[in-house]
Amino acid sequence: MTGAGPLFDDGKADGAMRTIGEVSSALGIKPHVLRYWEQQFPMLEPLKRSGGRRLYRAEDVALVETINRLVNQEGYTLKGAKKAIQSAGASGTTVQLADSAASVSPTPAARVASDTVEQLRAIRDRLSAALEA
Template sequence: MAEFGDGKDEGALRTIGEVSEALGIKPHVLRYWEQQFPLLKPLKRSGGRRYYRPADVAMVEAIDRLVNREGYTLKGAEAVLRTGGKPAGEPAVHARSEDATPGVRLMVTEGPDVAEIVAGLKAVRTRLASALDA
């Protein structure tokens, strides 16, 4: 859970600026995610000012983890969140944002061999990106 260090109670409402600063996610990204994820609905007061509840902050952290660390597409992350943390229908299939061809899926299963394979693929991706930049 995010640590705010602002002296407010743990269950206090947070502004978009406070959430942005605590999680390192720009406010415009948070507003975009509100449009893309119907489950993310912070309170809005007069003038459109947003107030994030602790559950909203937890949802933002989950979205950030799925999209920016685990490589889900926005639609894939939404599907995972809707099913309570498991991809719908296919327990170990992730739609990856790096796919060059739309609809291509990468099968990911548990185990140390998979971790090594994923690490190797990430290294190849990094080398390819470097070669393109050169």
């Protein structure tokens, strides 16, 4: 993940600041979830303008992408994702975050959830095939 690269098709430079609406739209994460993640992940600190308008820097967007991947794709809890990100060290680069996150195992509940999702997909595929026959 390279931060604000191909996600945004708004004509702004890759390193440009983005509003919470732009980040929300590009990543498919609702704004209230982004605001909640700011509370749970102290390292996620977008700039706040007068009136509380949030502006996300490229590194903020990269961090949101990492949190989203850990929580919604790899099945981490918020606490587990926070621990994985913190163990990446103070440098905070996306590559290091991804490497560090790979070394922290998902929770047993996340593994069960992943197995359940796979079983449900197999059932869905069998039902779909049965309806087509």
